Amino acid sequence: MGYTRLDENMQQLPQEQGLHQMKSYSDSRANFESIPPGYGDNFQQYTGYDPINTQSYEAPTGPPPGSPEKGRPRGGQQYQGQLPSAKIWAMNKLRSFILAFDIVFHSSPLMFIALALIAARIDGKEVSQYGEHLQQVLLLSPTIFPVIFAALMGRCFKYLGLFLAERGTTLGRLEQLVGSTSLFSALERQISLRGFSVVGYILMILWLLSPLGGQSALRLMGEETNSVLSNGTVQYLNPDTVMETAMGAASDINSARSVFAPIFLASLLSSSKYKDTSMDLWGNVKLPRFSTIENSTSDEWKTVQESNSTNITYASLIGIPVAQLDTIGASNFSVKARQWDVVCDKNEMQGGKQANFGTMDTSTWKVAYTPVNSTCKSWPCSISFKSMANNDAEDEDYFNYTVASCKLSYDMYETKVGCKGRSCTPTAMRKLDLHTGVNYTQDSDAFFRSTPSLNIMSTLPRVDNLGVGSVAFRGSTNAEKWMADPTNFVGLKTYVQLYELSPDVLSNRLTILWNSFFQSTYAMNTLGGNLDQTFNNITQSADSQLFNGTASAVSTPMPSVWRTNWKWFTALLVSSIILQIAAYMALFFKYYTCVPDIIGYASSMTLLNPYVPTPTGGTTLHGLERAHMLQDMRVMIGDVCANEPIGAVAFAKADEGRVARLNRKRFYV
Template identity: 20%
Template sequence: MATKHEAEGLVTPSTRAEAVTSSQDDNQSPRTLKDSAPSLFWRVGMPALLLTIPLAYVGKSDASDEMGTTKAWVVLMAMTVYLDGRERSDFGDDVREVLQIASTLWPISFAAVLGPTLKTLALYSAERGSRLGLLEFLLSSQTTFATLKNLVVRQHLSIWTIGIGVIWCLSPLGGQAAVRSLHPRPNSTTHYIRAMHYLRSNISDIVRFYQGNQPGDDEGALWGGSGQSMLISGMRSIVVASFSSPDILVSHGNGSSVDFTEVAYSFGGADGVGRLGRRDLWQNVRVPYLQLLPGYKAEKPHDWVPVPEWAVPWVSLVGIPIRGGSTIGAGNSTMVIQSHYQTLSCGAEFNGTDWVTEGSEKLSFHDTRKGADPLHLQEGQDNPNGAKPNIFIDIVNSSRAITEHNTQWQGLGRMQEPTSKLELIVGGVCSNGLGESAYMLRTCKISTSYAEVGVVCTRLGESDSLQCHADRVRHTPGRPISGNLTAISSNLLLGRLIYEFPFITASYHLGQSSAIERYLWDPPTSFGFRGSGPTINPGCFPNVSTEEYQARLSTALNTVIMSTYNATVLKGAEGASLDGRNFMWHNTTAEWSRFTDDVYVLSRAWFAMAMLSTVVLLGCAVANVAIRCFIKAPDFLNSVTGMTRDSPYIQVQPLGGSGVSSCDRMLDVKDVRVRICDVRPESEVGKIALTTNVDSPKLDWRRTYS
């Protein structure tokens, strides 16, 4: 780095003759500095006009106003504070529109104020003595990028230069802060209201319903007698409709079905399938299969598990009816309901021909003493069902288990938990294609899971219906994780479910698979034979893993059990009143948030940034005016005319002498032609300079210049 004296030596002095000529030129028309300087208006008044930029944005015509009045926002930040917490209005939207325009103009306005301020500061520093590096930094830092480049490339690092860099950073931040400081937000009022759901997880309620012996209770569709004759058609219609809903094609099929991706794509992907399956056909809320959710941890059964957005395994195709939980208008509600469902733990498939041969006592309900009659015809020989299912179900004949589950009990006095589990038998005839066939069976232990379900409901508009879905689920605290008392512990339900389950979706054509059988084989085949459906042995499932089979069978079994509920309730036809309902309905509390008019919200962080930027901008404008009042030197640092002062190679004679500012000097010399060329063409070593001698030779790459 050159010392002060070395730096002074870098300035080439003019010759004596040139200096005399320059002195004579300066004395041609000597004037006082005051006479040569621009007027006070041009020196101070014009910079003062920049004060209007940070002070106000004025004038916006409202075309919708019938009087054609003009609205003005003198201080936008004050209007922003005023609108905080107020309802959305045309006036507020106009203010936000102006803020958006202001954010676009902010970088331009910021540069229009800060740039001249830095030039004024450079002139003030030069008049009082300054380093060339600082003057260069002040004069060239006219944009944010130029300032940052000067800091990095030219390494003008000091407290002042870093401070100027920080101020320039307020240029982009200030514009964003203005537009982000105020935004509308949906407003809502929250209060707690009554809601009801159908058949919760109290064991006493479960026993009471499935036993069906209390006056005034809802009748189950499989209770027998004249009630069953009247209600069985409603139950069957619900089951058939449930196994005909589109989402069944991907139920328990994710990752286990060849056609899952293709079918899911037709529904909008996994997310679309997830949304489609949240509710049943009658808008009842489906319960997620807790044990199959990705976030479930067996060691933490009472932790809430979120229900994912994509395809979810559901415990039943029939959902839980919910009533209430909202008032008139758009809004959201949340509540917690209780539910229960049956789970199965199945073993491997085995040859169980000896279980169904004449004389076997391993089945509880199918009478093998009736010889060679097909199993599905052995119940009700006087009035056989014309349908021809390919599977059958039964209960393992265990006197201990049947006694413990008290399938013949009456009344509510005995509700103790059995110590053993009922075992379900599922099977059908399988052929090897060589004329040989066998009964292939599976045994499945039946358990009951008690679940609490977090439900979220939304109504988008006053005329829209309330849309509810399960948002989270967990095991009910205080209930068995895998209870032995089940819905089919009741002989009233079990004795008829054994025969109804295979028949309800069966075909009347021998060997044709039913909807339930196709669902157990592969859900995408539920509506027909897609891919490799059960075309030969519709009652056999050799290619279905035990995990997939027991999950699908659980859903099918729960669907049939829940379809025995009051069909009028399941279809939502019992009315909306919450009063006068029987024990099947249970109260819960819903947190209802009703949407009201949007309100404006002030972002305090962005508002503080906008205010800081405005104050800094105003301070720069004031500083520009104040510093201008103390400057006496002519301003020739911000113009090319400064290069023509005192140069022996610029032959101009402007009026006013050296006290003339660059703007006034430019008026005199604007038509003078100049050129960068070799001003010493006759010397062996040339010299490059800006000169008015435009006839001098051009620069040459091979010539040496001093």
């Protein structure tokens, strides 16, 4: 084909010399039905060339220039004389640099393959700074992978299209490959071409690998904490040690008062912090009040809701001593213990004569069996609770008192305990037969109803004012103030009105007070939290062993390790390998194909275009090279037959008179 250029004075030529008559005109479009008669017969196939006003260029003499850019004009200038020629893909410094860059860039998927293999290699190894750095790199993958994927996969389809175009292919196949730059564009080509081909489906599947690869890198690895399960033994206070309580005899009370009184008052004064916790201030395990969870389920084991621990009512401010706990692992075991329970059904204010409080010289509150001076034959036992509410009246017979009628019981319970290190929480509880154990017999139970319970009734109300004269005029005791308000009870002389409490609230607080005091009266040397965890020198009682051993399931944590998610590893590896194959295929097709890369560039529309008065040579140029040469030229898509009844749409240089803007009301061929 000869090179041509348009005459500079083409605008002044008659239009009959610039157009051929069309041999046929399609009448299948409805828009052309209104064309005036005669025009359809006078137009011939439009070729875009003017055979009359064109000139042929001869090849230049001498050797071809060494560089394709040498001597080429810019900005739409015309050659005066002969046009240069060049070889296809003549290598120069610029193209050598581009080749080196392409090799490096098209090898970038190897980075993701390496990351996947490194993650697989550290699977099961301890968490280290090396793995943390790898994890930080993987966090960037969801951003980097889709960008690199789009660039390389799009290049592969583009250069594959050029490769097929060099050897001959269908326009539809070429459009599918070159236009497939994303999942949406691949789907768009399938719909627009109205032909759902296998190639189109493959293209869409390949584009789905982009988000899959990015997300798989994000989920590739994580930390895992393992543990080793083993069986152990935990030592807890033997429930039969209650037989050694100081409440068993008056002499024992007098000799042990200096020990149990400070323990009890210390637990009372610290209750604002430890009342709702599962362990006391010495690290002993506290047990729930069974009556508060008894109706939680119909099963034998009543579940303690750990997630709602603030609503758990613990039976005592002093817990059960436990030894030989694993310091770092988790352990589960069960303990057996006895506890008191007080349930009141009536609480009211009464005057002095009606209350029948008795002498006020020794205490401001009293607990006694009812009727007075009676004994309890079996649990529960009926008791009365009385407390001074004021002493403002001139006659003591008109003092006001809190009077409540209650039931006192004593039972045996087994509690499941779960610990993390030495921090323990009760998880479930059940009721056992009271006589469970070795030393607590029927006679022991009868002894408890007659002696320890009575001694508690007489000792507890006077634990902090023993020997004080005129106690009735010194205000309520700390125990009474605590029952009135456990969060704010330490203060000056005052009287509390316990009759304002509901029977349920009074029952809870009196139960806690009773159990706390009783637990301070036996095995006192074990309550301070200084147990020998090797359990070699715990002081032993003459009548019973102080501690029982119970089986414990111990879960010892191991150092955290890295774990590779093998499903996401496979997804990342497959996506990266396919991307790497596509990248090297693109590299091969780009440099093996002879045809210049002119598909998809705006500058390619100027190639051999008679409406763009530029050199028609340079057919070996790639699209970007041609764009560089013509970047200053103004172009326009418009009507190149503006003065004809039927217009023609073409890409042309934006010169006045050469091309006009399109009109919606006008017909075009």
